[in-house]
Amino acid sequence: MTEKLIDQEVVEADNAGRRAGFEADFAALAESFGRRGIAIDAVVEKVRAFTVAVPSWGVGTGGTRFARFPGPGEPRGIMEKLDDCAVIHQLGRATPAVSLHIPWDRADPGALRDKAASLGLSFDAMNSNTFQDHPDDPEQPLSYKFGSLSHADPAVRAQAVEHNLDVVEFGKGVGSTAITVWIGDGSNFPGQVDLSRSFERYLEAAKTIYAGLPEDWRLFTEHKMFEPAFYSTVVQDWGTNLLIARELGEKAFCLVDLGHHAPNVNIEQIVSRLIFAKKLGGFHFNDARYGDDDLDAGSIDPFRLFLVFNELVEAGDVLERLRPAHMIDQSHNVTDPIESLIRSSGEIRRAYAQALLVDRAALRNHQDENDAIMASECLKQAFRTDVTPILARARLLDGGAIDPIAAYRASGYRNKVAAERPATKGSGGGIV
Ligand SMILES: [Mn+2]
Numbered sequence: 001m002t003e004k005l006i007d008q009e010v011v012e013a014d015n016a017g018r019r020a021g022f023e024a025d026f027a028a029l030a031e032s033f034g035r036r037g038i039a040i041d042a043v044v045e046k047v048r049a050f051t052v053a054v055p056s057w058g059v060g061t062g063g064t065r066f067a068r069f070p071g072p073g074e075p076r077g078i079m080e081k082l083d084d085c086a087v088i089h090q091l092g093r094a095t096p097a098v099s100l101h102i103p104w105d106r107a108d109p110g111a112l113r114d115k116a117a118s119l120g121l122s123f124d125a126m127n128s129n130t131f132q133d134h135p136d137d138p139e140q141p142l143s144y145k146f147g148s149l150s151h152a153d154p155a156v157r158a159q160a161v162e163h164n165l166d167v168v169e170f171g172k173g174v175g176s177t178a179i180t181v182w183i184g185d186g187s188n189f190p191g192q193v194d195l196s197r198s199f200e201r202y203l204e205a206a207k208t209i210y211a212g213l214p215e216d217w218r219l220f221t222e223h224k225m226f227e228p229a230f231y232s233t234v235v236q237d238w239g240t241n242l243l244i245a246r247e248l249g250e251k252a253f254c255l256v257d258l259g260h261h262a263p264n265v266n267i268e269q270i271v272s273r274l275i276f277a278k279k280l281g282g283f284h285f286n287d288a289r290y291g292d293d294d295l296d297a298g299s300i301d302p303f304r305l306f307l308v309f310n311e312l313v314e315a316g317d318v319l320e321r322l323r324p325a326h327m328i329d330q331s332h333n334v335t336d337p338i339e340s341l342i343r344s345s346g347e348i349r350r351a352y353a354q355a356l357l358v359d360r361a362a363l364r365n366h367q368d369e370n371d372a373i374m375a376s377e378c379l380k381q382a383f384r385t386d387v388t389p390i391l392a393r394a395r396l397l398d399g400g401a402i403d404p405i406a407a408y409r410a411s412g413y414r415n416k417v418a419a420e421r422p423a424t425k426g427s428g429g430g431i432v
Contacts (some may be wrong), residue, residue, distance in 0.1 A: 002120035005087050006411040008399070014407040015396070022402050026389040038357060040390065047353050047394040052285065052326040053097040053124035054341050056105050059084040062294065062331030071336060073418035078105040079115055080421060084338055086119035091407050093400035094345040097124040099327050100174065102167045103134055109173025116174070124178070125220060125282070125325050126171035130160040131184035131228070139166070147185035150202040150234045152193075157205045164209045172214060178281075178325060180255055181209070182222040186229025186236075195232060202234050203247055210248045219252045220281040220325065221245065224260035227292055237261070238270045245279045253281025253322075257329055258297075258308070259288040268307040275315045275322065282325030283308075285348050294331035296340050298347030305347065306383050309355035336414060342404045346391055353390050357382040 030040045059081050061070050075081040082098060089095045098121055105112075116122060130148030134140040140159055146152070148160035160183075168179055185202065187193040210219055223241040226233055235241060241254040254274050261267055274280035287293070287300040298305045312319055326348070332340045359378055366375035392402045401407035408414075 003086075003118050004090055005083055005119075006090055006408070006413055010411045011091065011399075011401050011407050014410050015402045018402040018406075022389060022392050022396075026393055029386075029389045036357075036359075043353060043356050043387075044390055044393050044397070046356055047349050047390055048093075048397060050326075050349055050352050051094055051096055052328055052345050052348050053099045054085050054088055054095045054328055054345070055099045055101070055127075055330070056081045056085070057101050058328060058330050058332065058341055059088075059337045061337065062333050064333065069333065070423060072423075073414050073416075073421050074423070075417075076421055078107050078112065080417075081105070082112075082115055082119060082121060083417075086121055087408070087413055088338055088341045088345070089119075089121065091395075091401045091404035092342045092345050093395045093398040094349055095328075095341070096120065097122045099124045099127060099180075100171075100176070101127040101129060102163075102170055103129060103137060106170070109170060112174050123171070123174045123176045124327060126167050126176045126179045128164045128167040128179060128181055130163055131182070139163070144184075147193075147198070147234075148183050149181075149205040150183070150185040150193075150198040152198075152201075157201060161205050161208045165212045168209075168212060168214070168217065171217075177214075177216055178218040178220060179209075179213075180220040180222055180282075180327075181206070182224065183235060184228045184233075186226070186233035187231050188229060189231055193232065198234055199240070203244065206244060206248060210252060213251055217251060218281060219248065220255040221252065222255040222257055222260070222284065224257065224292065225262055238274065242274065242277055242279055245281075246277075252279075253324075254279050255281045255284065255325075257284035257286070257292075258305075259284075259286050259292040259294055259329075263290070267304065268311050271308055271311045272314075275311065275318055278318070278322060280319075280322055280324050282327060284327055284329030285344065286328065286330045294329065296330060296332075296335070296347070297328060297344040298351060299343075302347065302351065303383060305351040306354050307379075309351040310358060310379065310382075313352075313355040313358065314360070338408060338414070339405050342408065346404070349391055349394070350387055353387040354382050354385060357385055357387070 033040045060074050075084055085098045100123055130144050133143050140163060142156045142159050149157060151157050213219055221241055221244050223235045223237050225236050245252040245254050285297040287295045287297055289300050328344050363375060363378045366378055
């Protein structure tokens, strides 16, 4: 029996007030779909089956390098983070898995597994951390100030490798089958590091991690153009990332964080190329305007998110074999993290639902006829469709809320945990 942290009666009461409006909107959309020859129930079922993992670190307030402004009732450790993740899933029904970050979430793996099971949650990809020092960890006495897996000192590289293998071991204990590796290694000044030698050192270290992967595990490497290094970064773009995945082997894949590219880069084309190479490992969903802004998915450029999903739907069977991991990676500085994560998971599903509506036969025809206007309109028609009733229907069928943020606010959950959880400095707010 799954423990429900928000009284289901509160959810039902909120749904009751919205049901008539929802039913009317759904019927109108179904009628419109009928005219377009789209079976709305099939779309609803696909949306129901689409899930995305929430990051354990996302339920705490993030912060910038200038300041962090904690909110009330912040989770004080991983068990309370799991409670908040369970609330997100109870209402939104799109986020049954949590992505853990070690060392921030270190706890007894058996206790974590039991806690997650009691809440109806499971664990997605593990995340290692060699982008900051761990003075409290006797296993990691050496500093990562000048890098980790690419560090000039072999002792630091060995420590970073050992940490990653330790995260894999921990992950086995909680039922995870993947590790995401992001390193902050790079340089601030031309000449500071040898661009070739640092990459060779990285590859050698990554191969040692790869050799320690269990048979059924996957290794995701995540590229990022800059930050914390501002002149060069060792794993800076998808080209380097693909090179790494190919060097390592069949269990290595590339992870695409939507915020980790140069401004105006065509991310959907990168996704297409990685699908072609059969090396698309998964996503860190978020949105950005300037850099690695880690804003809520779909909040700045929903059309770009739609175009990414358009590539995923277009890939069809290939994607079923690749099984890319869907994860959110955001930093919540001015919102209640639970509300941001409910909204983001809904927006990700929205982009997916819209991509399902693209008339692919017509699109291909327009492309082959070089009809740029009609091809473009074909995508825009799908993108313009308001699929809100489909998202609500998918949640309702799984016991969730028609309007999950409204139900969350009606529940008073934040005030309740604010009383139970005295303010702390929080545990781990850094985001990659
Ligand atoms: Mn990321």
